[in-house]
Amino acid sequence: MAAGLTGSRNRRGLAGALAALVVVEVVFAVAYGVSIGWGWQQLVDNFVVTNGLMGLTFGLCGAVIAWHRPANPIGWLFLADGIGHATTPFADALAHVVHGHVAQRVLVTISLAAWPWSIALFLPLALLLFPDGRLLSPRWRWAALGIIVTAPLFVLEMAGSGDPISPGVPRALLRIRHYDSLQPLWTATEARNIVAILIALVCLAIRYRRADEVGRRQLLWLLLASVIAVLFVTPWAFVAGTPILVLLAIPLIPISVAVAIVRYQLLDIRLVVSRALTWALLSLVAIGIYAALVALLDSLIASQVGRSAAVTVLVALIIAPVLPRLQQLVDRALYGDRNNPARVASRVGEQLSAGLPGVVTAIRTALRLPYVGLTANGEVIASGSPSSGAVVAVELSYGGDVVGVLEVGVRSGESGLSAADRSVLGLVAVPLAAAVHATRLSAELQASREKLVSAREEERRRLRRDLHDGLGPTLTGVAFSADAAANLISTDTPRAVELLARLRADTRAAISDVRRLVDDLRPPALDELGLVGALRQRADQMSYRADGSAIRVSIVADGLPTLPAALEVAAYRIATEALTNVVRHSDATSAVLTLRYTTKLEIEIADDGPPTAAWRPGVGLQAMQERAAELGGTFHAGPTSRGGLVQAHFPLSPRQDDVVAGAQAPLEVR
Structure with missing residues (x-):
């Protein structure tokens, strides 16, 4: 155990040292650019801003993950990613400082070849391994192997021209002859990067479908950030003239991964996704309507009238009623039918005939709750998957008595049930309480029936035993005595008289047994008096x-x-x-x-x-x-x-x- 603690401390120390290296590289690059008079635009054009920010976010977030989860390779991949991004502006700035033509060319080569590994290798692998550091299944090893094998293509594309990032330094040592003639290969390489990220997103989507509630909360963070990053970065890779600042969307990925792994309960990610998807869909609708109206009205509205202003007003008027509907669709996908109590009540009513477990499942599914359980008389009647978060108890009352408790798991990021949730649960609590009461009565009735049957069978057993062990032998003796007396009455009269006396006594005993049995069934005094x-x-x-x-x-x-x-x-x-x-x-x-x-x-x-x-x-x-x-x-x-x-x-x-x-x-x- 001591060796394990020492190893964990060593890995944490290494993570801290690598994060410090990233910070030092970025600070040096920024300080050099400012010292020689670079303005904001020059810092952006020379990748100091973009690579510096990506280096800091990947490096620091990787250090946080490696510090809290040292066995998870994602933290170390992010640290390597951060070092790659930070080394590019650092080596470029250092090339301006050092003297010597060869040393400068080496540093320029390093600055060109450092950051492509981050995009082509470290980031896709981290997404494939998210969130536990293991591949989804052995079949995904081929995807990981393909990413590793093809990653050098992007490095060759970015470093093969040999052109330095900033002016004033010589060209790099690594130069590919006829670089421009290989443009189809470089286009395929750009497509390869997008495919690698898409493969990782497909893996994340599959993980989301198979994950439990906790896993889905983690994956939603990364899915949201990855989709946003892909939407911003794709134009930069294929469309000339796209501002380089779109790369600032990439730091969203390490931030979301760090939150998902270390603090996935920071806030309700479903609410974030709901709002983000709403505005993303709204933006797409706005762009489509704007383009269609521009094409339609271009020939109808004169330029002096103010065509763009008119189109903008029309788009705003059309989009205004769309937003609530889009919000409803997205909320329903993430929060279920909590804004439609009638629908939830209908689904619960359909499941009542199938039993209480079906009702519990219907409530959990309809409201997208992490856990729903039903208890009555201290016993769990039905429940879903175990809850890892807070649970709120909702009492089920019938006829003024509490007949059960509905235990509802609280969504991540929420301190309790919302007013909409309580409204829906209050509506379904009435029929559910009646169902619990009816179930309890049915169980009590069944128990009563079983008890009555058992009592009846015990009474029959007692009667059989009394008749067999008491009255039966007595009547058998009476029959034998009667036969013997009949046989002896002519040959041995005194003996016959003795047998008849015994016969009379046995008969009276049998009559007493019959009366006792009759009295046990129903007291004769009730019929007589x-x-x-x-x-x-x-x-x-x-x-x-x-x-x-x-x-x-x-x-x-x-x-x-x-x-x-x-x-x-x-x-x-x-x-x-x-x-x-x-x-x-x-x-x-x-x-x-x-x-x-x-x-x-x-x-x-x-x-x-x-x-x-x-x-x-x-x-x-x-x-x-x-x-x-x-x-x-x-x-x-x-x-x-x-x-x-x-x-x-x-x-x-x-x-x-x-x-x-x-x-x-x-x-x-x-």
Whole structure:
């Protein structure tokens, strides 16, 4: 590890030294030009301004990249690029200072051959390796190899004439005979440079399509700068008379690369691209309209009227309504449909039937968000790619309750969601909350169904076990005893009488088992006495505890109608279990069981036992709660200041109301 730290420090030191070399070269060239009286135009014509600025930007940006990412070759390529650009004005200025014809010719050769390597080799390779320093795939090695092999052609073109950059010094050592006759080769070389840059741009475009959100933010910086640089530099390479200052667009590339690699979250590059593309498209439209109108109106408008002014006014009037439309198109490409909430809501609605993961994907795609996730009850229901930035939580409310949270990743360069984003998310939150609520209800319903099926199967298993292990052997013994008694009644009467006595006992045992099974299915007292009568009978049986102490149990249930069978059983089981708990576990002297019927059935068991700590859930309390939940009711049990209290409420469905009303209605006698 110590060796790694030492190597990293050494590379950082080398990057700093090379950047200092670039600065020294540029400062020397500028200082010499100013000292001998060169004005601005001479500094521009002698490439001091353009090469000096490109040398500084490539060198310093390369040093920043190499300092923070020493393993990334892009920083070192940019340092080499900066040295190449800076060496050209430095060597040219130094040729004026030194004495000796040969030394001057060597320096002129260096000044001519230094900067072409930057354009032909270092810059295209850096673009091919952006942003991680590796080629897109092994197949792109041929592109890199082609750039390396053909790079010397541009050096020969720029240095082959031997003409010095500035007057007053001899020609270079490297001179190609019949240089002018090779003009087709030099034109092909210029085209080769453009092709090399275009190949790099194609590679960047492919990387953009395959990249994640972070990679796309990095690539947008470089794509924007590269497109601008190509648009400016291409006329300079092919159109004579193009101002040399168009080369000042090239420094945008190292600046954008340094920001993309080291500080890609500096600001929202999508906003920059949006505005830049808008004005670029607008400029192209303006130029096209201007050219068309000039050609059309040239023969119609007299020169004394002011043709150019009229055309300019017409162009301005035509372009004015175009700008908002262009801005909308570009914003939609980069920010999605956030300015069109109805479209987003429509896309979300289309995905609701496909499930919540499809809805999350639709929101993320529609708004071009880096991350969208959906959580409910602490569980992640659906989510996209992991977010590396800030996340804003949007609550999903249904019926006044928060049913879920929509987690939205914030775009790079933004401190939070914009008003347009919040407006769209607020619109889609309503149907999404309903979908989450419906999904939760569906899951609860499915769980309830599975629980009911499981309970039914357990009950069937218990009945089968009781019949097989209890009643079955008893009836088998009865049959065997009956056969034996029949066979012995004529030969061994006393033995037959003994078998008949045993047969009678076994029969009574079987009858007891049948009654027990029947009682477990539905208490017979409900059919014989009704709910209130069965509860009164049960209360009488609980008047005394096991230790002989008395407890007074009273029933209040005036005007209670006949209830559905399932509700009767649930009410009976809850009431008897609650009374049993009072008798077994409390020190109460009295208990009151109250049954009320209004719009729902209310069951309340209150005792006058002393206050206690909170009740711990046991089998009895859990059974009562489950019986209430099975019929859509609510259950509450616990101590109060006046004693223990158990409450259960059962809502009555319309069908149950009809049953109760029918039971209350008097019979019509005809």
